Structure formats: C-alpha cells, structure tokens
Amino acid sequence: MDSRSPGTRTAPPLVLRPGDDGYDDELAGFQTGFAQRPDVVFAARGTDDVVAAVTYAAGAGLPVGVQATGHGLPDASRGGVLISTRRLDEVAVDPAARTARVGAGVRWGQVVAAAAEHGLAPLNGSAPSVGAVSYTLGGGLGILAREFGYAADHVRSVDLVTADGSVRHVTAAGDPELLWGLLGGGANLGVVTALEIGLVPVTHLYGGALAFDGREVDPGAVLRAYVAWTGGLPDEVTSSVAALVYPDLPMLPEAMRGRYLVTVRVAYTGRAEDGERLVAPLRAIGPAFSDSLRELPYTDSHTIHSDPDFPHAYYGESRMLDGLDTAGIARVLSRTGPAAGHMHVVQLNHLGGALARPADNAVPHRDARWLLRILSPLDGTDRETLRDFYAETLAGVRGHVVGRSLNFTFASGDRTEGLYDAETQKRLAGLKALYDPANLFRRNYGVG
Structure with missing residues (x-):
C-alpha cells in the first residue's frame, strides 16, 4: 500500500542551501549546542518531497539526516542532506x-x-x-x-x-x-x-510534583524514601525523582532561583482518593517546598514535569539499571548538587510494570528496573569535560548497568555502545x- 496520501505534493520541493533566505530558520531547533550545516535542506511538505530528498542524496552519495523539532540531535554535522519534517504536522x-x-x-x-x-x-x-x-x-x-x-x-x-x-x-x-x-x-x-x-x-490523572529543598531536607533521605515507596506500587503509578540547582533565570519564579530541589513526580490513573493514600508516605518525608499533587485533566499532564519549553544547549547521558545501590545514587547526587560548580539535572525513573513485558519490537533492556539520567547545560563547559565528569560520577552504579537509553543519550552520536543488547544489535x-x-x-x- 502506498503512503503518499495524505501529504503528497506534486510541486517542486522547497530546497534551501547555505546563504538562502530561510536556511538558518529551517535548521533552528530545541538543541542549540550543536550546529547543523548541511549542504542542502529539503523542507518536506509531503511524501514526494521526502522521496526527492532521499533520491537526490543517494545519487550524490551524501549522508541524510532528519529533523522535526531538534530535541535529540546525535551530534553536530556539516555537509550532506537534511530533511526537515516539521511541516508534516497532520x-x-x-x-x-x-x-x-x-x-x-x-x-x-x-x-x-x-x-x-x-x-x-x-x-x-x-x-x-x-x-x-x-x-x-x-x-x-x-x-x-x-x-x-x-x-x-x-x-x-x-x-x-x-x-x-x-x-x-x-x-x-x-x-x-x-x-x-x-x-x-x-x-x-x-x-x-x-x-x-x-x-x-484516559481523561484524568492524579499526579503532580512534590518538591523538597535539598538544603533543608537530606537529598539522600528523600532518595531512600522514594525507592522504598516504589517497592509496593501498582503498575498504574508511573513516577520519577529529579534533583537540580535551579539557575538564576528571569523565566523562573523568583522563589526557585538558585534553590536545590529534589522533586518526586507522580502520575496515577486511579481515583484521586486512592492517589492521596498512595502518596502519603512521600508527604511524610519532611516539609515540602511545593506540592502540586492533585487530580488533573490529561491535557495538563505536562505540568507534572514542567520541562523547559525554550531552546537551549545541553549534553546528557543515561544508564539503564537492573537494580539500585542507593549509596551509588547518593554519590551521583553529591557530585551534581550545589557543590558541583555547574548545573546538572539528575533524574531517576522507576521502570518495571508493562515496560518489562515482551513486545515485538527492537526496544531493548526491558529487564531494567531503573533509568538514571544526567543532563547538563552547555554554558561554557565542553563535552569532553562533561563526558569525563559523567564517567566518574556514574562509576558508583556500574555494577547494575544493563545499557543506555537511545532517547536519553544526547549529542554523542559517536558513542553507540550499550544502546542495544548484542542480539538486538x-x-x-x-x-x-x-x-x-x-x-x-x-x-x-x-x-x-
């Protein structure tokens, strides 16, 4: 079956080259730390434009990249063909x-x-x-x-x-x-x-974020309590814990600027009253800096994490873990917190449940029970320095590492080890x- 409808075009594709009006705008994406300077950009408005771009690249022997929003660029690149898919938005x-x-x-x-x-x-x-x-x-x-x-x-x-x-x-x-x-x-x-x-x-959730000031409540205690809490959860609860020192930026609420927050994020598809009962042990950890746990429409689900919505430069790594050494994670927190001298975002996702069930696709590492991520803004710190810092920081969890996560490995396209198990690879x-x-x-x- 041919997929040319809908979205097919018979007009010539929109092609941009360095120096053309619109070239730089077409390359703009969420990740600003790694320059994309292709020889040719095909701004696809339909399937025919993609076919034209691939045919051109194959004939010229040029590599092809694809960009929609530019969140997960594998690395900087020069030359070749870039297919911009942002207009395929139906x-x-x-x-x-x-x-x-x-x-x-x-x-x-x-x-x-x-x-x-x-x-x-x-x-x-x-x-x-x-x-x-x-x-x-x-x-x-x-x-x-x-x-x-x-x-x-x-x-x-x-x-x-x-x-x-x-x-x-x-x-x-x-x-x-x-x-x-x-x-x-x-x-x-x-x-x-x-x-x-x-x-x-799903139309509604019980969820939100429960944040603790890491200078007033021991981050290690928050971590240990969170890990213990996840041990008895039903599959209907998906959660993570994140820790970072918030930068002093005007787009942030004044009360958050410079503050070290350790935040538990929760999404539960059951009844709100059951959700309140489930999160009670988290609220017992200590005084909260903020608490947004409540029933909410699914259309507000993005407020649970409140991820930044502005383009910026960043680098990041991930580790899929089959178990958890809380001392090793505590070491990660100590090296990435207020004493680090550089902003780092650490996130620990609780896996398991349906994620561990077999599926007929190439998504690997389903035996992992946790996903540990570190993401760092690139504000004058080079990638090699961060790469070395990550290697030393993550050394404490190496005994539980089963691999890396493709979606949470940012701007290191030359490093593919661990993204797949040997059979999947x-x-x-x-x-x-x-x-x-x-x-x-x-x-x-x-x-x-």
Whole structure:
C-alpha cells in the first residue's frame, strides 16, 4: 500500500542551501549546542518531497539526516542532506479504533489535544514540544509507561521512505521484521513520514510534583524514601525523582532561583482518593517546598514535569539499571548538587510494570528496573569535560548497568555502545544491510 496520501505534493520541493533566505530558520531547533550545516535542506511538505530528498542524496552519495523539532540531535554535522519534517504536522484521530495517524512533524501537545476531544490519550512523554514520531522510534518512555509500556509498543503501522526511494506502508501483517526494527531502531532504516498509533481511554490523572529543598531536607533521605515507596506500587503509578540547582533565570519564579530541589513526580490513573493514600508516605518525608499533587485533566499532564519549553544547549547521558545501590545514587547526587560548580539535572525513573513485558519490537533492556539520567547545560563547559565528569560520577552504579537509553543519550552520536543488547544489535544490523546497504542514513546512532 502506498503512503503518499495524505501529504503528497506534486510541486517542486522547497530546497534551501547555505546563504538562502530561510536556511538558518529551517535548521533552528530545541538543541542549540550543536550546529547543523548541511549542504542542502529539503523542507518536506509531503511524501514526494521526502522521496526527492532521499533520491537526490543517494545519487550524490551524501549522508541524510532528519529533523522535526531538534530535541535529540546525535551530534553536530556539516555537509550532506537534511530533511526537515516539521511541516508534516497532520493529526487524525479515529475514536472508534482508538488510533491516531501522526505526521513526522507533529509534536506531542498536538496529539494530546486531538485525542482528548474523544476521551482518549496517547502514550506521550513529559514535554509537549517533543516530536511524537522521533520519540516513538526511540522507544518512548512516557507519563503512563508502567501501566501501558513504551510508546513503540502501541504502533499499528509506519509510513516510510527507504534508501532506494521506495514508499512503504509497514505493518505487522505485511512486513513484521521491518516494523520490528523501526520501533526502537531510531532513524537507521529510512525516513518515517507518519505513524498510526494506539490511544488509551484516559481523561484524568492524579499526579503532580512534590518538591523538597535539598538544603533543608537530606537529598539522600528523600532518595531512600522514594525507592522504598516504589517497592509496593501498582503498575498504574508511573513516577520519577529529579534533583537540580535551579539557575538564576528571569523565566523562573523568583522563589526557585538558585534553590536545590529534589522533586518526586507522580502520575496515577486511579481515583484521586486512592492517589492521596498512595502518596502519603512521600508527604511524610519532611516539609515540602511545593506540592502540586492533585487530580488533573490529561491535557495538563505536562505540568507534572514542567520541562523547559525554550531552546537551549545541553549534553546528557543515561544508564539503564537492573537494580539500585542507593549509596551509588547518593554519590551521583553529591557530585551534581550545589557543590558541583555547574548545573546538572539528575533524574531517576522507576521502570518495571508493562515496560518489562515482551513486545515485538527492537526496544531493548526491558529487564531494567531503573533509568538514571544526567543532563547538563552547555554554558561554557565542553563535552569532553562533561563526558569525563559523567564517567566518574556514574562509576558508583556500574555494577547494575544493563545499557543506555537511545532517547536519553544526547549529542554523542559517536558513542553507540550499550544502546542495544548484542542480539538486538545483530538483528538491526541485518536490516540495515538489507534496506540501507550504502549507509545513507548515518546521521544518527548507527546500528550497522
């Protein structure tokens, strides 16, 4: 089945080169720390434009990159072809089937709003500005993850342009192996122009954030209490804990500037009164700096994390863990807190539940019980310094590391170790050799 409709164009594609009006604007994205300077930008307005871009790049022997929102750029790059998919921004919900067709340029906020009109919700992440398609191709660890699994687990079909310029509608019935590799394999096998995703019947949550001042309440005590609390949770609770010293920036509330906060974030799909009972042990940790736990419509789910919505420069790493040494995590907190001399955001996600269940896709490390992340602004500190700092900081958890998370590994495209287990890597490499033997799609975290 051909995926050229909707979104097909017969007019010439919009092509931009360095020096053209609109070139720099087309490259602008959320990550500002790594320059993208391609020789040619194809601003795709439909599937035909993507085909034209891939055909051009293959004929010229140029590498291809893809950018929707620019949140997860693998690294800086020069030359080659960049396909900008931001204009492929159609969302169509089928309420009877509980599905949505999502274009490659769609942001999660659009999908949440469209699905909510029908009493449904997608398996989106915490930030409404993130691209839905790229997030899902990397797995997609979202607000409801422990109850419903990864976003990739709910994809029904993928519309794809492969390296030979073919347009494919990929389903489990028609090409199960290719679909397997696309879901979790990132952008290695072609340019995805749209997904059909499953939706879930969620309209409201009990959730929010409970923040403690890390200079008044021991961060280690918060961590230990949080870890103990997660031990008896039902799968309907998805949560994380984050720690950072907030910068002195005018867009932040004055009371938060310069403050070291350790914050537990919670999303629960059950009744509000049950949610209140579940979070009581967290409130008993100590006096809270702020407490936004309440019942809320799913359209407000992004307020649980309140991720920054302005472009900035950052670097980050992740570790998937099969267990937790609280002393090792406490060491991470001590090295990234007020004494660090540089801002670091540390987040620990509680996994398990539906995330641990087998699924027919390439999302790896399902045996992991925790995801540990560190993200650092690039405000004069070079990547090599941060890389060394991360290696030393994360040394205390190395005994539990099973891998890294593709969606939470920022701007280190030359480092792919740990992103997949050996069997998944081998299987993805076989698909890469079949569908992209010339390695056209190499501006990403490679699998070949």
